[in-house]
Amino acid sequence: MVAPGSIAVLGGGISGLSAALHLLRRFNSPLTLIEGSHRYGGWIDSHTETILGSPVILEGGPRTLRPSSALLELLVLTNALHLARPMAARSPAMRSRFVHFHGTDGLTALPSKALGALFSPFGRTAIRGTLKDLFTRRTPAKNSDSDESIESFLTRRVQEPDLVNMVSAVVHGIYAADARVLSARVFMGPAYEYGSPVQYVFAPPSTKAKFRPPPEKYPLIDGALVPKTPFSIRGGTGSLTSALHDTISRETRFRGVLRTHVTAIQRRADGIELTLRGEDGTVTRRTFSHVVSALPMPTLQAVLPPRLQAQPVLNQTPYTNVTVVNLVFPRQRTPLHPQGFGYLIPRPASGYTDNTGAGVLGVIFDSCVAPQEADDRVVRMTAMVGGPYYPHLPEPDLSTLLATIGRQLGRREPLPAPLFARAVQAHRCIPTPTVGHLARVKSLKEALQREFQAKLEIVGAAVTGVSVGDCIAGARKAGESWKLPKNEHPKP
Incomplete structure (x- = not known):
């Protein structure tokens, strides 16, 4: 028999971890978090490398957070996790942004103030x-x-x-x-x-939509503290997912399962049955009263009952393949790049068949974005490659990439040999909400509500938005309508 009020969360990325935290605080029910890979965090991947004898934090996924209403959700979350001063100091250089136009050498500065726009x-x-x-x-x-x-x-x-x-x-x-x-x-x-x-x-x-405070008694942070420019998380974005996992792991009602894939979801008379396959191929079945899925749409489609697999959003949501390349250079007398956030590149006039830019979508100047994550003897940059340029995971050649970035920066001299380079390949990592996406998501939610009697809900980047703040905001709302025993004493 299924345990009364037992909850399963499928997927251990930022959405699944956030949902688990809020559900544990909201309900007095056991919760199992099921993740298919060897680690929690999903695409958020902060890596520390020792370079010139000092630690350098490198991001394989999101590294900055955009100011938005969803950002307030992040502030609530970091406060609930007792993260001291989670927002890193923001360099004034982050206000400076650049763009590189195909067919040109060098960068074009975007005006940061209205008066500057008149002269640009x-x-x-x-x-x-x-x-x-x-x-x-x-x-x-x-x-x-x-x-x-x-x-x-x-x-x-x-x-x-x-x-x-x-x-x-x-x-x-x-x-x-x-x-x-x-x-x-x-x-x-x-x-x-x-x-x-x-x-x-x-x-x-x-x-205009307004921020809706959470029903739980969280100590809210004054909205006036919301930064006006993108900011980074102190210690890397991975410190947020690590803090999430550490916090929920201290709950005696929590159980985390890694290297376990969900292969089927079925409604049963006593709850929702999950078929699970472990790393060694062992198949088990467990039944829960309620489930939150943070699985990507293609993964969810493969495990739902056949009558639901035809839902359009499950097979009409494309995902992009991206390779993130971290580059660490020795600091030079002449700056390697201008002070600023970085640069983005518009689509070529002839479309994505023009790959003279080596498939580079943009480059972030990490030394300006998060100067606290390395000492001043090194300069860090991160290139994002792929997306619509490649139908498969791109494998950029380092020498070609360095030459391309040097040309885009308008450098007369080639970039120096990097002290360290790391390529992180992210397969189908970001969903693309195409025209009509929200209507298709609504249709799927309604179908799941009918099939599972409102006891299975979906969250994640394809449901609530791709930013970290959007994922956190959507995860907080999971299970708000469930009739389960309340947690009368949530930890502050």
Whole structure:
């Protein structure tokens, strides 16, 4: 017989770990976290390497967090985990951003202030596009299913091709995807529903979503502390997932299982039965009263009952392949790159068949983004390669990559030989929410609710958004409606 109120969480990435924490705090029920790989954390992968006798933190996945409403969720989470001063000091250089245009050598600085935009060719383009959108009648979404690509939406609104193409660079940095297929409703959110990205800024407060404090008694951090620029987690982003796992592991009601794959999910009279396959091939079956799945859509499709596998979102959500290359150089008398966050690269005019840029989507200047994670004798950069350029996992040649980055930086001299280089290949790591994605997610949720009597819920990047904050926000809401014994004494 199934234990009353037993919970299973499938997937041990940031979404699964966050869901486990909130469920343990909310309910007085045993919880099992099932992860197929050898480690928790998912794509978040902070690695410490000793270089020149000192530790250097390198990120194989997300390393910065964007300011947004979901960021408040992260602040709540870090406070609940008792992470002291989780946000690293932000260098003023992080306000400086650059773009590299195909067919050119060197970087173009993006204006960081309104006055600077007047003296920048791209800034003047942005001003023209802003004014066109501001004085064009807004076109609100007709209904909750209305959608189009972000490129189509902005082409209608700002009417500036160069500005629209710049959005492809932003999409590269967040989704490693093609802006021509990315959902405007997902990317723009309420601004798309309002019908104008610029006019939404001046919309009445009643039309804008607000942060909803969690029902648990968490000590909230004042929203005024939310940074205005991207920031990093002290000790690497992996310190967040490590703290999550350490915290939930101290709960006697928690059990974590690694190297175990879910191969089937079935509804039974006494609960939800999971078929599990261990690393040694052993197959077991366990039944839980409630389940939260943080599995990627293709993985979830393979384990659901056949009658649910035809749900469109399960087979119509593409995932990108990305290789992250960490580079550590000896510091030179002449700076290797300008002070700033890094640079992104818009889509080539001829499309992704043009691979003269070696498939580089962008480069982050880690020494500026997180200067506290290494001493000043080294310079760190990270290149993101792949996405729409490659249908498979890219395997960049180091010498070609260094030559490409040097040209993109506009250097007269080649980059020096790195002290350390590491390539992290992430297979199908970021979902691309294409046009109509949210409607398809809604359809799947409704089907799961009917099939499993509202006792199986889904979270994760393809459900709530790809940013770390979005994943945390979605995970907190998991199981809010479940009728289970409450935890009357959650740990502060």
